Amino acid sequence: MLFIFGRLLLLLGNMLLVSTEQYKSGIFRINPDRLDTKFDRYRISTFENISPRMCFDKCIRRPRCHSYNYNRHLLRCEMNYQPPYVSSSDFLNEVGFIYVEVDHYRGDPLYDTCLGNPCKPGEICEGTNDGGVVCVKEYEVIDEDDxxxxxxxxxxxxxxxxxxxxxxxxxxxxxxxxxxxxxxxxxxxxxxxxxxxxxxxxxxxxxxxxxxxxxxxxxxxxxxxxxxxxxxxxxxxxxxxxxxxxxxxxxxxxxxxxxxxxxxxxxxxxxxxxxxxxxxxxxxxxxxxxxxxxxxxxxxxxxxxxxxxxxxxxxxxxxxxxxxxxxxxxxxxxxxxxxxxx
The missing domain is CATH 3.90.215.10 (Gamma Fibrinogen, chain A, domain 1)
Incomplete structure (x- = not known):
């Protein structure tokens, strides 16, 4: 029962509940661009043990993050930058991953909860425990392979x-x-x-x-x-x-x-x-x-x-x-x- 309950929580997490006071409009859904697929070779950084909503927020709040891969079983978030061109060989078939491009969500206050809180260069907007946002220094590593x-x-x-x-x-x-x-x-x-x-x-x-x-x-x-x-x-x-x-x-x-x-x-x-x-x-x-x-x-x-x-x-x-x-x-x-x- 506990296992089933945990999976239900993950599914609810995939619906990306809006938690800020500013946008108490219920729930919204992210439609993955690809299912059971991940974008490879253009990684910015990887986060472990985070929710789907946190993964989405971390990507959309970073100007260089073009897309992310999320695995709901591993709770792994892989953020990607925009390459000069994209080919089919850049995608890998991996069960459990979804691939989401965030650029078409930018500018929408329902999704981009830091829209009214621009940060200085070298900083990013992060959420706080009370539902607010704050600008923090970004320590981003580009995980390039060559x-x-x-x-x-x-x-x-x-x-x-x-x-x-x-x-x-x-x-x-x-x-x-x-x-x-x-x-x-x-x-x-x-x-x-x-x-x-x-x-x-x-x-x-x-x-x-x-x-x-x-x-x-x-x-x-x-x-x-x-x-x-x-x-x-x-x-x-x-x-x-x-x-x-x-x-x-x-x-x-x-x-x-x-x-x-x-x-x-x-x-x-x-x-x-x-x-x-x-x-x-x-x-x-x-x-x-x-x-x-x-x-x-x-x-x-x-x-x-x-x-x-x-x-x-x-x-x-x-x-x-x-x-x-x-x-x-x-x-x-x-x-x-x-x-x-x-």
């Missing part, structure tokens, strides 16, 4: 260090975003040899270095990022004369706990040298995959990489004193970055 979507959120975002929230990293991950040409998540950079890249398996797995200078993002994060959607890779190189070269691959993914590389679709002027690394496992000096005659351990002599049995044609993580190598030339600077294509 630099590409951060750029979509605000085209004025500049290159620098940001915190992103890819799947399985609820605590957030700091990355360097190159915000040119749509936004790229930088995964490797070498500029002067200041960082030691002769590292073991665990260090390459977790990442190391300084995001503002030289670093390796971390294989486990490459796996998480590229498992969440489709990505392309761009490699930028500078030789000893200051000439710049690049290679782009339309497909880039890192799979499994062995961090197997999938790479295809070359374009650029540096040469299609990473194709020879396709479908090979990552190697470090303490977890070596191949030994090549005349060279020895590929990872020990040429740096950690997705080496093939012949070691391959690319050594961007080797000892800097030997310069960086992308066959057939040596280079003094490199940057590897990925961009979402979904």
């Amino acid at each position: 630099c590409t979507n951060l750029k979509k959120l605000n085209i004025r975002n500049e290159s620098g260090v940001y915190t992103i929230y890819p799947d399985k990293t609820a605590e957030g991950l700091q990355v360097f975003c190159d915000m040119t040409n749509g936004g790229w998540t930088v995964i490797q950079r070498r500029i002067n040899g200041s960082e030691n890249f002769h590292r073991n398996w665990v260090e390459y797995e977790n990442g190391f270095g300084n995001l503002q200078h030289e670093f390796w993002l971390g294989n486990k994060y490459l796996n998480i990022l590229t498992s969440s959607g489709s990505y392309k890779l761009r490699v930028e190189l500078v030789d000893t004369n200051g000439n710049m070269y690049y290679a782009e691959y339309s497909t880039f993914a890192i799979r499994s706990s062995n961090y197997i590389l999938t790479i295809n679709g070359y374009s650029g002027n540096a040469g299609n040298m990473m194709q020879s690394n396709n479908e090979y496992l990552f190697s470090t000096y303490d977890r070596e995959r191949y030994y090549f005659h005349g060279i020895g351990s590929c990872a020990s002599s040429s740096g950690a990489w997705w080496h093939n049995p012949n070691c391959g044609n690319v050594y961007l993580n080797r000892d800097y004193s030997n310069q960086l190598y992308w066959s057939p030339n040596n280079y003094i600077k490199s940057a590897m970055m990925i961009q979402s294509t979904t």
Whole structure:
């Protein structure tokens, strides 16, 4: 009986009772735009254990909140911002969720209970226990999963260090975003040899270095990022004369706990040298995959990489004193970055 009574209360909550003195007009209903569906990838923030009415209020009172997903079983509210464009692939079929767009309720005093209480920039209107409203400082976090979507959120975002929230990293991950040409998540950079890249398996797995200078993002994060959607890779190189070269691959993914590389679709002027690394496992000096005659351990002599049995044609993580190598030339600077294509 208690369980049934609780479910009835939730159903009543879905009718969004008006509780303020100003609008004692009974009840009104929100008609979901989609049932058993949620909007994905454009999250502002998530609230747990709140009622349907509270979820609606939190969204409509935030100017950047375009819509929300609400799960009446989990009492979870997921607020979304307005993307530049919406496609069917942005929606996921999930039983229990409703999807509601709030923009067409704005300006209606029955729904927008803070309409007559404008707040200052950086503040939002919140309800009080006595049915009133008050302006409070907003501590809103944009739960973006990569630099590409951060750029979509605000085209004025500049290159620098940001915190992103890819799947399985609820605590957030700091990355360097190159915000040119749509936004790229930088995964490797070498500029002067200041960082030691002769590292073991665990260090390459977790990442190391300084995001503002030289670093390796971390294989486990490459796996998480590229498992969440489709990505392309761009490699930028500078030789000893200051000439710049690049290679782009339309497909880039890192799979499994062995961090197997999938790479295809070359374009650029540096040469299609990473194709020879396709479908090979990552190697470090303490977890070596191949030994090549005349060279020895590929990872020990040429740096950690997705080496093939012949070691391959690319050594961007080797000892800097030997310069960086992308066959057939040596280079003094490199940057590897990925961009979402979904």
